[in-house]
Amino acid sequence: MTVTPLDALPLEVLRRRSSTKWRSYGPDVIPMFVAETDFPLAPAITDALREAVEIGDTGYTPPRPEIGSAFVSFAHRHWGWRVDPARVRWTGDVMMGVVEILRATVAPGERVVITPPVYPPFFDTVREAGAVVEEVPLVDDGSGWFLDLPGIDAALSGGARAVLLCNPHNPTGTVHSREQLAQLATIAARHGAVVVSDEIHGPLAHADHPFTPFLSVSDDAADVGFAVTSASKAYNLAGLKCAVMVAASEANAAVLRQLPWEVEWRTGLFGALSNIAAFSGDSDAWLASLRARLDVNRTLLAELLAQHLPLARYRPPQAGFLAWIDVSAYKWGDDPAVAVRRNARVALHHGPYFGPQGRGHVRMNFGCGPDILREAVERIAAFARSGSRL
Known part of the structure; x- marks a missing residue:
């Protein structure tokens, strides 16, 4: 049976939320760091x-x-x-x-x-x-x-x-x-x-x-x-x-x-x-729809990175909505999330917080709509093309 992927809420609605994801940074930053998702609640909830x-x-x-x-x-x-x-x-x-x-x-x-x-x-x-x-x-x-x-x-x-x-x-x-x-x-x-x-x-x-x-x-x-x-x-x-x-x-x-x-x-x-x-x-039906969306998004992220950030190394996750991405080839330092937020206005989670193995890495939350995912990668790619390192 075909399951329809769940749609995310519109950005103007999400920005009304008062949770960590939406109140940690200003409206010019796309928040993709903390593990909150952008979907409506299951109707039963x-x-x-x-x-x-x-x-x-x-x-x-x-x-x-x-x-x-x-x-x-x-x-x-x-x-x-x-x-x-x-x-x-x-x-x-x-x-x-x-x-x-x-x-x-x-x-x-x-x-x-x-x-x-x-x-x-x-x-x-x-x-x-x-x-x-x-x-x-x-x-x-x-x-x-x-x-x-x-x-x-x-x-x-x-x-x-x-x-x-x-x-x-x-x-x-x-x-x-x-x-x-x-x-x-x-x-x-x-x-x-x-x-x-x-x-x-x-x-x-x-x-x-x-x-x-x-x-x-x-x-x-x-x-x-x-x-x-x-x-x-x-x-x-x-x-x-x-x-x-x-x-x-x-x-x-x-x-x-x-x-x-x-x-x-x-x-x-x-x-x-x-x-x-x-x-x-x-x-259960809502959960199946969510998983369908995340399946689409993990593949879309692979395509976007291959097109816009070809030096990034990423394996689509087997579970969840979090992407572990090695961007060390771009020379943005041990904690690339800092440079990405300052220059691309995209907030990612800090790789070194996950241990020494996270140097040069970022964690990206793709539990969002495809339009936000696409814009985030394109912003980071523009930063990469600028030649800046920090």
Whole structure:
């Protein structure tokens, strides 16, 4: 069945938004840095929030807000993953969940493996939990990025106690294969380590690279793992504050149940209502339409870069709406986003924030209309043609 790509909202409407993406820079800058998208909300979400506002449903989040059962249904429909609703908890956002799970499973001063280039809050989150970052970068074989399993094995052999996994990976858009995830679980089990998997981009995996939840790959994964995810990235709900924490073993479910009660109270009521609506079947058609748009845009971006910025190196992501682009050939310094914003008036995310591997790189958000994507690349190309470097 053919799915019609979702249309973005008009620019004049987007500029009325008060979120980070639209209030960080002036109207002469095209904002393509933070991971917010430019589309209307799924109708089921709009309806749920409208009704809440109309009846003044703005109080405290209830103790059992039905997020768990909604996520269980979503996971089964989309990934064939059977989740026990008794092993699902909730909190304000994915990074809150990650911090609390690390605090509960890793002693202060112990090391946690991350896989840069990776989402910048991973560095801070590990430190917030009282642990120490150990970097085991992804391996780039020229065709894609992969987990450095021997490197992770060595880190755990050397005393690291946990792996903070980004699955799918931000910023590369890599969907880790079932085989790699199963091998990671085996390695972690052998060393008695924990794997905490941030799976917020899972709903946005493209059809050619289906998403595999870490906890579903093996008994070892169920024993060592926790997953933390949310509807917020796919459905653009970050400001409403809701995420789910999932365990697949009774022992790990007990860890979630023993977290301080305040962890759940951080969940916003509008976040709960919107996540329930997002995870319901009523939002599935909207999600399919969004993925169709992102599929068109990731290909369009490849064409635009080939035409206008031929020295840029870009692999279309396997999931999500974030492009990891190497522009080092243009000699715009270690952090090209600075020069691009000053000279092209396009705001991109800073490559070095994702780790040393990000030098010379930018992350571009293509969760927008094709006209904005085209104008942004053309502006950057005009800067490149000018011969300026800084």
